[in-house]
Amino acid sequence: MRCSAVILAGYNNRRAVEKYSRIVAENYHETYIETGYKPLREFSLHHHGKHVTKPLIQFTLDELLKMDQISDIVLIGNKTLLENKLLPVLENQEKPWKILDQKTPFSGTVKERFVSDQNPLPVESIAGNIIKAYCAAQSFEKGEPALFVASDSPLTDRNFMENFLTAAFAMRERADVVMPAVPVGLLKDKMGRRPLLLINDTGISLPCRTDHHGRCGFRLSSLLLANPANLDVPRINDIYSMRKALSPKIQIRIFRICRDLGYPSIYRKYFRMKNLTLQECENILSSFLRGRVKSLPIEGEGTTYDYDGTKKELKRLTRMLKRKI
Numbered sequence: 001m002r003c004s005a006v007i008l009a010g011y012n013n014r015r016a017v018e019k020y021s022r023i024v025a026e027n028y029h030e031t032y033i034e035t036g037y038k039p040l041r042e043f044s045l046h047h048h049g050k051h052v053t054k055p056l057i058q059f060t061l062d063e064l065l066k067m068d069q070i071s072d073i074v075l076i077g078n079k080t081l082l083e084n085k086l087l088p089v090l091e092n093q094e095k096p097w098k099i100l101d102q103k104t105p106f107s108g109t110v111k112e113r114f115v116s117d118q119n120p121l122p123v124e125s126i127a128g129n130i131i132k133a134y135c136a137a138q139s140f141e142k143g144e145p146a147l148f149v150a151s152d153s154p155l156t157d158r159n160f161m162e163n164f165l166t167a168a169f170a171m172r173e174r175a176d177v178v179m180p181a182v183p184v185g186l187l188k189d190k191m192g193r194r195p196l197l198l199i200n201d202t203g204i205s206l207p208c209r210t211d212h213h214g215r216c217g218f219r220l221s222s223l224l225l226a227n228p229a230n231l232d233v234p235r236i237n238d239i240y241s242m243r244k245a246l247s248p249k250i251q252i253r254i255f256r257i258c259r260d261l262g263y264p265s266i267y268r269k270y271f272r273m274k275n276l277t278l279q280e281c282e283n284i285l286s287s288f289l290r291g292r293v294k295s296l297p298i299e300g301e302g303t304t305y306d307y308d309g310t311k312k313e314l315k316r317l318t319r320m321l322k323r324k325i
Contacts, residue, residue: 001169002071003144003225004137005064009039009057009077009151010102010129034309037081039151041307041314045321055085056307059154060222065093066158069165070147072096076133077151098136102129110135114233127236134228145172145227153222154321155302161223167296168225176230176291180221180298181278183208187217191305191316195219197270199277204297213274221303231291239288261287 034041039057054062057075064070072095075082079101090097102124106115114131115121121128130148139146147165149156168178181202184195186209195217200208208216228236238257242250251267258266263284269276278295285293305320307313 001144002069003165003169004134004139004146005067005070005073006130006133006137006146006148007057007060007064007073007075007151008126008129008133008148009075009082010124010126011037011039011078030310030312032309033311033314037078038307038309039077040081040085043154043318043321045154056154057082057151058086058089060149060151060156061086061089063156063158063161064149065089065095067162069162070095072098072138074098074100074133074137075151076100076102076129078102096138100133100136102132104132106132107135113229119232119234121234122237125237126240127233130236131228131233139227140229143227143229145176145178145225147223147225150222150306152308153303153306154317155305156222156300157302160221160298160300160303163300164221164223164296164298165225167298171294171296172225172227174292175294177224177226177285177289177293179224179293179295180300180303181218181295182221182298182300182304183216184219184301184304185209185217186211186215189219189301189304190320191313193219193304197274197276198281199275200297201277201279202295202297206297206299208297211274215274218278218297219304221298221300222306223303231289235289239285257288258284 040055042053042055043059044051044053061073064073075098079099082099105123110131113135134140134146137146147161164180171178183206186195186197188194196219197211197215197217199214200216210216242254255267258264261284266276282293282295305317307317
């Protein structure tokens with residue numbers, strides 16, 4: 001089976017960036033340095049003995065262009081800047097591609113399928129970008145899921161994406177979303193980020209260190225296979241806004257949402273009983289998105305290393321890429 005790939009290269013306005021930088025500083029004690037268009041921030045690496053420098057988004061794009069499992073590629077973000085930088089790469093490609101601008105209003109098709117007066121959706125939001133790009137992809141025409149990929153993970157390679165798609169395609173009849181659950185150890189990873197400690201009860205086993213409670217440390221990677229037509233799309237914005245869960249306000253919000261969904265003891269299970277499982281997380285997300293969410297345990301720690309725009313991330317990712325051969 002083949003599917004479309006959607007590369008999400010959206011950006012926030014200045015006010016949203018300033019708010020996010022304060023959250024990073026106050027709760028994570030990190031310095032946010034990104035003042036330009038993050039997908040085009042240039043990184044360097046060693047490739048086949050040569051020193052190569054290219055924009056962040058191109059690391060992902062180059063891998064997708066080589067994949068037989070990908071039928072076509074849709075990029076969405078700042079169309080003018082993306083075209084200026086990526087047209088030399090894309091113009092001679094046989095694989096069909098499109099570049100969309102996130103500011104473009106919803107088409108009639110998008111409004112008919114995803115947006116209503118009861119379900120308002122900001123045009124430039126992450127969910128807005130997802131559905132605009134999906135509706136422009138071949139997978140939408142076929143009523144099939146697409147591969148959604150973030151533009152900020154330069155260590156996500158073809159091998160990982162092919163392995164993920166092979167396994168995720170086999171799950172598509174019982175899932176509207178398949179998310180990689182990547183084991184990263186029990187303590188902080190190479191980017192200084194803590195994992196989510198969960199019991200793996202999916203039936204898919206893989207090498208993973210466990211703590212005294214049988215929990216493995218997981219993080220999400222930069223991609224997922226999803227069919228937005230089967231989800232409550234506006235709620236994707238809510239999930240995205242809660243991605244920095246260390247903030248006390250966000251933790252309270254997560255607790256209230258889980259309580260309303262019938263999981264009132266989420267923090268007790270995680271922090272005191274220490275028995276929260278992957279399937280329980282799947283059930284919570286399924287209830288919230290009103291679709292079927294499944295996790296796929298899969299190896300690939302490098303795919304969890306994304307660039308959020310902090311000084312520390314820039315330094316560490318640059319070091320990792322320079323060591324890559």
